[in-house]
Amino acid sequence: MAHPLLLDSLTVRGLTARNRLWLPPMCMYSVTAEDGRPSNWHVLHYGTRAQGGFGTIIVEASAVTPEGRLSPNDLGLWDDAQVDGHRRIVEAIHAGGALAGVQLGHGGRKAGTPPWRPDVEGARSGTLPGWELVAPSAAPYPGHAMPRALATEEIADSVRAFADAARRAVAAGYDVIELHGAHGYLIHQFLSPLSNTRTDAYGGSPEGRRRFPLEVVAAVREAIGDDTVLDIRLSATDWAEGGLTGEDTAELSRQLVRAGVDVLHVSTGGNVPGKVPVGPGYQVPFAAQVKQAVAGLTTPGGGQAQVVAVGIIDSGLQAEQILVAGLADAVAAGRAALRDPYLPVRWSHELGVNDWRAAHLPVQYWRGAWR
Ligand SMILES: Cc1cc2nc3c(=O)[nH]c(=O)nc-3n(C[C@H](O)[C@H](O)[C@H](O)COP(=O)(O)O)c2cc1C
16 A cells, blocks of 8 residues: 555644544543642653654643533643643643644533443432533433523633633643533534523524634633644534534534634534444534634634544444545544554554554554564
């Protein structure tokens, strides 16, 4: 095979990732002191995957407010005291040769759950007692506590919380800021008519429902300046009658790019329980739809908007085919990288590349190359 596209570098806003393989954000639920501060676990976990050869690593959802955490053991960026720990993660990722990103999130009506780990009783079922939930509307996610609808004037505080967290992320050294606009969390809750029944300026029409996400994008773009990549993760479809569709997301994506987004990371679902046709590459068609929608649009940073596909992309060949077909600009592999931090090295081999220097993979490990 000719030099695989997967191993081509990708430059956005002057920042170059050595290849087109991303580690998507995955909560580790490992902040035992419940103070949102990263620990050695996080430094090792992300550093190892950088050494394994990922081009871009997105650190797990880090909450912009304490009540926005999905669980008490989530990372945070709501407090300056959390910056040092994030800086250690960034340094480990950079030492491994990858770009470092972080996902900024707020769980809204789905916040405050027990961690999703097999060693924790009642994992991810319902809301922890005493956790105050806020959301666009007073409508609970099934099985979770009733959230309080944000007052119109409180919405500006949420926008500011995202911008302040983004400023801290830049201070920690992150190259990429990813907004969590997917999986039924606060930004997605505003976007979807299934969770947003507001009658003020932040609801009532696609335009109203997009107001909060677009305000967050504008505020974060201003907070991070011109040298940091802004990425947003979206659930392209709610997989439910009356919910968001691929067409809605294609149109929204164009608005997001005009507002300052450089990268769209396309996932699906999570806002309402439903039947999802999960299978290999099942979300890739939605990434392709977004890619087509933003093709030809120039970002305010002067480049082309990039699209990342994710969801059961489990082999190098599958990843390469997605890129060669032009369905996305980069691919992310999550769970496969939990069982194998050296996935990029393995996929390079699968694609016939054992020259780790040419592939910009860690040369320190080259003597371990297949022969
Ligand atoms: C343990 C775990 C934690 C996750 N945490 C997050 C998260 O913090 N933010 C997010 O957007 N998605 C999260 N996800 C979803 C992944 O980023 C990814 O989209 C999903 O696993 C599908 O990709 P895959 O088939 O390659 O694993 C998580 C997934 C797993 C398995």
